[in-house]
Amino acid sequence: MASAPAAGIGFKPQHADDALRCRAEALWLEVHPENYLVDGGPRLALLDALAARFPLSLHGVSLSLAAAAPPDATHLARLRRLIDRVQPVLVSEHLAWSSWDGRHLPDLLPFPRSHEALARVVANVSRTQDVLGRRIALENPAHYLPLDGHDWSETDFLAELVRRSGCGLLLDINNVLVSAHNLGGDARRYVDAFPLEAVTEIHLAGHTVDAGLGDALWIDSHDAAVSEEAWALYRHAIARGGPRPTLIERDGNVPAFAVLLAERERAQRLLAAQAIAA
Template sequence: MCQSLTVGLGLKPAHYEEALACSVQGLWFEVHPENYFVDGGPRIAWLQAIRSRHPISLHGVALSLAADCPPDPAHLQRLLDLARRVEPTLISEHLAWSNWRGTYHPDLLPFPRSGEALGRIVDNIGRTQDVLGCRIAVENPAHYLRIDGHAWDEIDFLAEIVRRSGCGLLLDINNVYVGACNLGYSAADYIDRFPAEAVMEVHLAGYTEDRQFGADLLIDSHDAPVAETVWNLYERFIARAGRCPTLIERDDKLPEFSVMLAERDRAHAVLQRALEEANR
């Protein structure tokens, strides 16, 4: 894991001015690279300006690593071009699929954890890492309903992906909590079993209850503050794993930048306590 990073924020256009002016030590920003697949213009100019002051991480949403076909070569080339331009500290992607026979679906879709899927994913990660020339991190998915065909436990599946491909993992703790509530497993047990040695980044975000089913169906909405239950799981993981680059995600219903910084400060305090414990 990249120990030089502490806690970052998802970068949104509404916060560009304040992000650029912010001088908080250890702050970094993460963006979805697909929003910057352009040759020029104001978005690229702002991203490069912020990169001149803060580290940048790229968190992809469209490589479709779990699809039954390789990543789109044109997409990979655009990702490589952007990476060369901003020199990101980390590059990550979701463990999901969205591309089907040349059509992109606006969602991160689930798949059965079969041996066949494992082979495809490892191959697609390998192709991606070969093009980019670096190790990427793969994020554990959120779960909303049970699907048939799983031959692997999710933790074992992720660990095997790491072993075969050499990639790292991105632990999204809100995904863990949402999935645990929706499918009825223990979020604490999941956190305790997660292969900490492979974690390159941690994500924290907020969830909402479904309009129809309420608390029986939680949605990884990224439009609310980090819940106390998720903070507790984060502290549990960091107490075991030690300091790890952490990101506060917020994609909708954006609060003031100062509110985002306050959540960032809370996560930073957790990392500082972990560092103090390690130095005792």
């Protein structure tokens, strides 16, 4: 990453030629490591080419760190080999679970923030960091329905997780907005309570409304441009916590690389202005 926090783009293979030709200052790219846990071939060769040109961030989606079982040892070993190969500047995962008692689900699922859950997540994060040989960051989740059984607020849970495990945090601005809208919370108050000193990366993405419920339920779909509400909350976050490496995410309805680069440039300008103001 550049010496001053910069903005990046979530990489998509259809943008390979455009990305490799791009000369935008301080640009970095983020990938899901699960797409590159192979022993060779064109996919890994492409990642090597990107790593030779840009700082990389690895954003995992499958460690299931809130599950009862520890992270899969084989998966961790493969991830460690990929990290050693491309030397990413950031590694992150989600505060969620996707596997339980041998069952695997294609989603990032929430859980009651109990004392037991905290101990479990701390143990899984600590094991992951020990195997990977580096600190990782955990992303705050998006919520769609209220859950019972919480002993901790989400921000307090995250702060205690950082204190016990030494991990960092990834602040996903759109997740904050979606959760606040769906559960009736206050997005700005959430950011004010967030342990911003532990944030190593920020994500910006777009959302859509549910096909059946309309505006009553927002979906963290990553298939639209970053909303003006998200830009406003992002400005508030970096004003309070300072500039942080910031990613533009788009996973559906992926536009041309130039469109994503324009969103990235908006984030870059905000980061630069905040650095001057500080």
